[in-house]
Amino acid sequence: MNIIQVQDYEEMSEQGAEFLFREIMSGRSKVIGLATGGTPVGLYKHLVEKINANEVSLTDVHTVNLDEYIGLSDDHPNSYHQYMFQNLFQYIDIPSANRHLPSGTAADFSEECRRYERLIQQLGGVDTQLLGIGANGHIAFNEPGSPFDGRTRVVDLAPATIEANSRYFNEGETVPSQAVTMGIGTIMESGRIVMIASGKEKAAAVKEMLTGEVTEDCPATVLQKHDDVTLIADAEALSEIDVKNIQ
Numbered sequence: 001m002n003i004i005q006v007q008d009y010e011e012m013s014e015q016g017a018e019f020l021f022r023e024i025m026s027g028r029s030k031v032i033g034l035a036t037g038g039t040p041v042g043l044y045k046h047l048v049e050k051i052n053a054n055e056v057s058l059t060d061v062h063t064v065n066l067d068e069y070i071g072l073s074d075d076h077p078n079s080y081h082q083y084m085f086q087n088l089f090q091y092i093d094i095p096s097a098n099r100h101l102p103s104g105t106a107a108d109f110s111e112e113c114r115r116y117e118r119l120i121q122q123l124g125g126v127d128t129q130l131l132g133i134g135a136n137g138h139i140a141f142n143e144p145g146s147p148f149d150g151r152t153r154v155v156d157l158a159p160a161t162i163e164a165n166s167r168y169f170n171e172g173e174t175v176p177s178q179a180v181t182m183g184i185g186t187i188m189e190s191g192r193i194v195m196i197a198s199g200k201e202k203a204a205a206v207k208e209m210l211t212g213e214v215t216e217d218c219p220a221t222v223l224q225k226h227d228d229v230t231l232i233a234d235a236e237a238l239s240e241i242d243v244k245n246i247q
């Protein structure tokens with residue numbers, strides 16, 4: 001794994017945006033897998049600045065998001081559809097038909113999961129996938145114990161994940177307990193993966209991912225088996241390992 005060590009959240013965001021920007025500009029990546037959560041917010045801000053400063057048109061780019069909460073409509077303020085609109089899509093010219101997320105309100109979720117897998121295949125697969133990491137080692141909503149060959153499916157969120165995400169919901173509002181997520185098998189088929197990590201609460205998971213046994217108990221360890229992964233992580237996220245001994 002290629003590890004880019006940075007100082008802090010701001011530098012991680014800038015470097016992560018630069019990574020995706022270069023992928024897009026080179027024409028290498030036409031299908032970009034996107035992530036949500038607290039970590040990528042700064043990355044998207046920098047990406048928008050770079051795209052607009054360089055007057056880049058993205059009309060031939062497709063985006064494919066990792067996941068969506070079950071029970072939240074596309075226009076719910078806490079849905080990942082809204083997150084993507086607020087943080088990225090409203091500022092750039094990727095056509096709405098090219099922005100793909102699973103639906104959180106499908107009538108038939110089995111069919112929705114199959115549709116999403118088909119869609120990714122029809123696009124020719126994800127060229128570059130952006131990932132965050134959960135403090136419990138999850139990637140997308142693939143919680144500990146998720147199968148390495150899993151495809152897009154409905155999952156129950158781990159109590160720790162529900163707790164971590166409750167900060168985005170108003171008091172009294174129910175935090176969704178299920179989601180549709182790309183599976184680990186789906187994610188591993190991406191041509192290139194870039195993971196961003198910031199903060200000491202991610203340090204143990206980052207250490208496990210880089211140095212631990214490859215096991216479904218810590219989903220991110222599967223990335224040791226992918227041959228094109230770049231981790232951009234700040235000092236706190238890397239505080240439990242000696243990077244020199246890994247590379």
Ligand code: PGA
Nearest residue numbers: 037038039040132133134
């Ligand atoms: P976070 O989530 O960016 O909100 O910490 C990352 C993740 O759970 O993948």
